[in-house]
Amino acid sequence: MPRQLSVPPFYQPKAFSPANSIGYLLRRANKLSMARAEAAFAGNEITFTQWIVLALVSNGTAATCAELSRNIGYSSGAMTRLIDQLEARDLLVRRRDEMDRRVTRLALTAAGHVTFTDLAAKVVDRWNEVLEDFDREDITRLIATLNRLVARLEAIEEQGS
Numbered sequence: 001m002p003r004q005l006s007v008p009p010f011y012q013p014k015a016f017s018p019a020n021s022i023g024y025l026l027r028r029a030n031k032l033s034m035a036r037a038e039a040a041f042a043g044n045e046i047t048f049t050q051w052i053v054l055a056l057v058s059n060g061t062a063a064t065c066a067e068l069s070r071n072i073g074y075s076s077g078a079m080t081r082l083i084d085q086l087e088a089r090d091l092l093v094r095r096r097d098e099m100d101r102r103v104t105r106l107a108l109t110a111a112g113h114v115t116f117t118d119l120a121a122k123v124v125d126r127w128n129e130v131l132e133d134f135d136r137e138d139i140t141r142l143i144a145t146l147n148r149l150v151a152r153l154e155a156i157e158e159q160g161s
Contacts, residue, residue, distance in 0.1 A: 022149075033130070040122045046115065050086055051123070054116040057092065057106050064105060091115055 011020075018024040034048070041048040052072060056062040062071050069079045083106065086092040091112035097103035108116065131139055 033126075036126050036130075037123060040126050041119070044119065044122075045089070046086070046091070046119070048123075050082060050091075051116065051119050053082060053086060054091060054108060054112055055120075058108055058113065058116050062106075064103060068106075086112070 037048040041051065046054075049072070053062075053068055056068060056071055062068045065076060065079050065083060068074070068083075069076050072079075074082065083092060083094070087094065089111075090109055093107050093109055094104045095107060097105050134142075
């Protein structure tokens with residue numbers, strides 16, 4: 001049985017284009033912002049992607065290799081190599097979960113916390129530059145809308161649709 005919608009669908013095939021496609025615009029914004037961030041990290045001891053891993057572990061968004069893989073879209077093999085690199089630099093450690101020894105949890109070392117914090121200014125500076133023509137209300141609304149979109153996409157994924 002088709003799903004009943006409370007409002008008419010936003011998109012119609014005849015009017016659909018990259019200029020109004022949320023997927024395309026998100027992908028384009030991500031590509032442009034990643035290029036800026038990666039350039040900001042050039043010459044640093046770690047890459048922007050490695051910094052993202054430190055950020056996700058630091059704030060509790062991800063605590064395992066699998067959670068990191070899901071969050072940034074890396075295969076488990078690629079994520080393992082990235083974690084190996086951070087561990088070799090003494091920025092991250094692996095620890096067996098005390099409740100379930102099959103699970104390996106990740107934690108930042110003291111050096112990892114310092115590196116994450118020191119390099120956060122580069123990310124903040126880049127975003128503040130991009131957002132300088134936006135008012136606080138626009139930024140707050142955009143963040144809320146993107147969080148709502150992510151939550152909806154995650155719910156759909158969990159349903160297996």
